[in-house]
Amino acid sequence: MKTQVAIIGAGPSGLLLGQLLHRCGIDNVILERHTPDYVLSRVRAGVLEYGFVDLMREAGVSANMDAEGLDHGGFSLAFQGRRQRVDMRELTGKSVLVYGQTEVTRDLMEAREASGAPIYYEATDVRLNDFLDGDKPSVSFTHQGEQHVLQCDYIAGCDGFHGVSRQSVPQDRIRNFERVYPFGWLGLLTDTPPVEDELIYVHNPRGFALCSMRSHTRSRYYLQCSLAEHVDDWSDDRFWTELTARLPEDVAAKLQTGPSFEKSIAPLRSFVAEPMRFGNLFLVGDAAHIVPPTGAKGLNLASSDVYTLYHALRGACLDGRPDLLDRYSEICLRRIWKAERFSWWMTMLLHTFDDDAFSQRIQQAEQDYYTSTRAGLMTIAENYVGLPYEPVV
Incomplete structure (x- = not known):
């Protein structure tokens, strides 16, 4: 078997990359270890950025x-007995779209099937x-009891944190940066109307909470919880x-409750591998x-x-510009570290920590x-809607 690009993983990133490459005439094969139903x-x-x-x-x-996506021009922060709406559209001229990752994945899977790729x-x-x-390079794998070898020019490792791609890199060639937070998020999905039309992030002495949604009739709520907790x-x-x-x-007075159909606890961490x-x-x-x-x-x-x-692969495969691939890691990492900073900052701003009194006052001052x-709200808004993509030239 031969292809130009072997894509490991059929999550949204692998499927989206495969769709883009297919549409511009670059052959690619996607390998996924799980079933479509599991994916x-x-x-x-x-919450999808405009990019x-x-x-x-x-x-x-x-x-x-x-x-079906819900266009959101703002969201609210609630703390210390007050609420503040961050008007992203007024501050930046941009908005975000609420459309579930499951739906994104389904749309991409159906497009892949329709393409015949x-x-x-x-x-x-x-x-x-x-x-x-x-x-x-090549990728060897087993499918339906038969062993295969896929010869390729490039490999895109889109198989997640626990996937084989990063694990295949020798440890002396990669550097990992990590911060593990001392709590998790308990999430609940329910077919009840959202409590409001926009997301609400809440800081409370009892712990962080988030009111989110997937549609006008499906809500997603989160609670900060101990890592020692169990869903049961x-x-x-x-x-x-x-x-x-x-x-x-x-x-709280407007909250409509109902039975959940999905509940889980996710630990929180910040992680970056360099290079990419x-x-x-x-x-x-x-x-x-x-x-x-x-x-x-x-x-x-x-x-x-x-x-x-x-864009780097288009340059390499179609325009005779393999040098563009040399810029992939540096371009990505510039944006990644800015997003890591914002996600870390939002986490520190809104969660409850077992901190000393000085740290608690600093959090309140932040x-x-x-x-x-306006400068503070602009900083929040421009990061939340997403920093612009850097051209690959």
Whole structure:
């Protein structure tokens, strides 16, 4: 088997990269270790930056997103008994789109199937070969009991934090940066109307809370919780009681409760691997970086990686510009570290820590300053809607 680009992982980043490459005539094969149903079962983010939205349109898979996505021009921060709306549209001229990652993935999977481009689900024993120093890399894998070798020019590692791509890099060739936070997010998904039309981020002495949504009839709520907690410890009644206690009174009075159909606890961490290119292997998305979800940057950072790699591969494969691939890592990392900073800052601003009195006062001063000046609100808004993608030239 031969192709130009082997893509490891059929999450949103791998599927989006494959769709973009296919549309410009660059052959690619996607390998995914799980079943399609498993890929679609992962409930993740739902806030899309305008850059991601534009890239989905360029890929020709925006019809459902444009029809069903909820355009949000702002969101609210609640703390110390007050609320402040961040008017992103007024401050930046831009907005975000609320459209669930499950729906993004489904749209991309359907586009892949319609294109006829090859994708192998339940591909096991995946190994990346000769990518560091040679010009003939390959990927070996097993599918339906048969062993295959996929010869390629380039490998895109889009297989997440625990995937084989980053693990295939020798440890002396990569440097990892990590911060693990001492709490997690307990998330609940329910078919009840959102408490408000926009997201509400809440700082409360009892812990952080977030009111989010997937549609006009489906809500997503989060609570800061101990990492020692278990999902089974949280009945729906306990969740709703605790959420109500953390919300501002006027918001709590409007909250509509109901049975959950998905509940999970996610630990929070910041992680970056440097560099992101190793010979003919390029790490993309969660394979190279993780952010705490507070800033809504995880899927959006993957999108900016895809944008950069797509344009670099176009240059290399179609325009005789392999030098553009040399810029992939540096371009991505500039934007990644800015997003890491914002996600870390939002996490520190809004969560409850077992800190000394001085640190608590500093947190309160940060909350007051950034929400009481136009400059502070502008900083929040321009980071939340997403920093611009850097051209690959």
